[in-house]
Amino acid sequence: MSATTETPAPAAAPAAHGIFGFTRAQAVAFVVMLAAIVILPHILYPIFLMRVLMGALFACAFNLLIGYLGLLSFGHAAFYGMGAYLGAWALKVWHLDAALAILVGGATGGLLGLALGWLAIRRSGIYFAMITLALAQMVYFFCVEAPFTGGEDGIQQIPRGVAFGLFPLHSDMAMYWFTAAIFLAGFLLIHRVIHSPFGQVLKAIRENEPRAISLGYRVQDYKLIAFVLSAFLSGIAGATTSVIFGIATLDGVVSDRSGDVVLTTLVGGLGTVFGPVVGAAVTTAMENYLAQFGSWVTITQGAIFVVCVLAFRRGIVGEVAARLKLSL
Numbered sequence: 360m361s362a363t364t365e366t367p368a369p370a371a372a373p374a375a376h377g378i379f380g381f382t383r384a385q386a387v388a389f390v391v392m393l394a395a396i397v398i399l400p401h402i403l404y405p406i407f408l409m410r411v412l413m414g415a416l417f418a419c420a421f422n423l424l425i426g427y428l429g430l431l432s433f434g435h436a437a438f439y440g441m442g443a444y445l446g447a448w449a450l451k452v453w454h455l456d457a458a459l460a461i462l463v464g465g466a467t468g469g470l471l472g473l474a475l476g477w478l479a480i481r482r483s484g485i486y487f488a489m490i491t492l493a494l495a496q497m498v499y500f501f502c503v504e505a506p507f508t509g510g511e512d513g514i515q516q517i518p519r520g521v522a523f524g525l526f527p528l529h530s531d532m533a534m535y536w537f538t539a540a541i542f543l544a545g546f547l548l549i550h551r552v553i554h555s556p557f558g559q560v561l562k563a564i565r566e567n568e569p570r571a572i573s574l575g576y577r578v579q580d581y582k583l584i585a586f587v588l589s590a591f592l593s594g595i596a597g598a599t600t601s602v603i604f605g606i607a608t609l610d611g612v613v614s615d616r617s618g619d620v621v622l623t624t625l626v627g628g629l630g631t632v633f634g635p636v637v638g639a640a641v642t643t644a645m646e647n648y649l650a651q652f653g654s655w656v657t658i659t660q661g662a663i664f665v666v667c668v669l670a671f672r673r674g675i676v677g678e679v680a681a682r683l684k685l686s687l
Contacts, residue, residue, distance in 0.1 A: 380551060384683075414623060416545045420588075435616075441471055461595060483568075513607050
């Protein structure tokens with residue numbers, strides 16, 4: 360009998376239905392999420408909800424790498440923050456349309472992702488994570504010194520402007536619906552990518568990279584494309600956030616921002632479609648409602664995160680999906 364056994368092939372993905380490849384459980388979850396997006400602004404503050412939506416888009420973009428490709432990046436703050444800076448600059452200085460300015464932020468994140476990703480994807484595991492962290496720190500120090508970022512003051516008094524030349528974004532409700540549309544577009548794009556043949560190759564690379572190489576796939580190209588797409592959507596999230604709050608600062612490129620998105624994804628559930636959304640809702644609510652504890656807020660958050668990780672090892676959505684035997 361042979362001393363080695365062949366690694367079993369990954370299980371086939373569940374059958375998908377609908378134009379965007381939703382399973383029945385995912386379709387129900389999407390309808391619930393859509394209903395929450397429509398109803399909640401009449402109950403909660405739109406600014407809080409916009410923070411949740413952009414945190415969710417950022418986490419979904421990050422989850423595309425770690426959840427479906429197995430690459431842990433500690434440098435996603437670079438794409439988020441630079442997208443915020445360039446989107447703010449395009450809106451305030453170049454006076455571009457708000458939608459176009461946000462696309463400029465996304466393109467900035469994508470181009471930066473192309474440059475940094477080309478260097479980082481040549482390594483894997485902890486080496487990949489450390490390279491992304493080092494490159495993100497370089498971007499941070501660049502932002503500290505670059506004149507156009509405003510240093511520690513940042514870019515302030517950013518006008519919300521008009522979207523598509525038709526929709527003024529000055530009111531919070533108008534900005535909320537615009538933000539919700541951006542989130543839904545990004546969410547559906549990620550969902551479609553995950554359930555496309557390209558997404559299946561990403562999962563194959565995550566499960567067994569040598570086998571994917573032996574089958575003839577150009578693994579490095581797939582990794583780089585996924586990295587650039589993740590960076591692009593991170594830039595979109597950063598640029599939209601700068602428009603919402605009218606300011607872009609170093610807070611967007613600091614390493615803590617990369618750590619926050621890691622925790623958000625872990626709490627929600629790695630490798631699940633809706634996990635980052637739930638994780639963003641939980642972490643943003645904690646930041647908002649625990650602020651009254653002052654200096655104790657970090658300790659309180661840490662304790663809650665520890666409990667979540669111990670009690671929900673697959674994340675909140677991951678545990679629910681495992682118990683109900685559903686694909687979420």
